[in-house]
Amino acid sequence: MVDMAMFLGALLIVYVVPGPDMILLLETGVLRGRGQALAVAVGLAIARAAHVTLAALGLAALFKTHPWAFDAARTVGGCYLVWLGVRLLRAGPVSYDAVGQAAPRQAGWSGALLSGVLTNVLNPKALLFCSVLLPQFVSPAHGPIGQQFAVLGVILVGLGLAFDVMCALAGGAVGRWMSASPRAQKIQSRIFGVALIGFGLRLTIAQRPA
Template sequence: MPGVTDLTLFVAALVAVYLLPGPDMALAMSAAMSGGTRHGLAAAGGLAVSRSIHVTVAGAGLVALLAAHPALFAAVRWVGAGYLLWLAWKVAMSSDQLELRREAGRAPAWDAARRGVLTNLLNPKALMFCALLLPQFVHRDQGGLAAQYLVLGIVLVGIGFAFDLCYVLLAGRLAALLAESPRAARVQRLGFATVFGLAAIRLAIREG
């Protein structure tokens, strides 16, 4: 088991990361604001599934495959950037808030969950984050490495889901306010689109 000091530092690092605006936060909130709490929770669940996959892949050492093959890493990076740009365009071009909620309400929650999985899974930076952060808190003199890695992975996914849940609940409250102001709703859509767009640009232009 990781020590108390290590766990405290690990949690602090995760909180700092999850508080930063990014595509995961924007997706959870936009899903909740367009489709309601059910869609927001589905998106949060999809993000949790993707983070679990990243933790598993990083723990299995498969991240070394991306590190050893720059072309493969670049391909994943460009696919992820393209997907984020598509999300930005879709959000920016959506209709007014009330109609958007009606359209999303008719769509299955699975669509939001799928977007949650893809948004995080197609971001190789999220995988590299797991691969670089987790080993810093694993020590051979504190028990089995697999057990420590499992605990840290559960903490990472759990805290991420808790933050996403908070963002979903916050978005639900904001949606009621924005429904009464078309102008504010347009600003909200452009804000989320900007977050997705900037994340795509950052992903595309950064090397390694």
């Protein structure tokens, strides 16, 4: 395979730049607890694995040959992020139990996992990213193409999951620290809500792939 250090560097840059995935992780950790934030991280990993699979199958080309598919995906994804943001703006403070775990809100673990899957899988830019990045590090001279895609995909998903787990734990720690201040929780909800709405609107007006 070609230049693993460059591949890892590209992934690190993408993962550390704030985006809807990171905002969702931090929001869930701060406002709903570490457990649900970890469920979101698992959901994001599932979605990334799906994107890698679709990229390997060449289905990302659908967005170039059928622009309406990109428009539909970004509109649905953007509306979902806006809905998450509005829900946060309307949410109340969270109570914590004796061990610092947030009391269940919404659909618990299953709902958190689903929100992680949908937030990433409904973002067509995530699929385009995989379809553009992975082929740059695949070469017929280095063995079977499918095997190379599989190895790079495992690295992409694994590194993303590790980063997401750190964000989830950090958000959970901040949430326990803020548990005594409903006012602080409300401010955090508004910040995260506005951020998600902003990302949703930006995705909705995203340019079609060239």
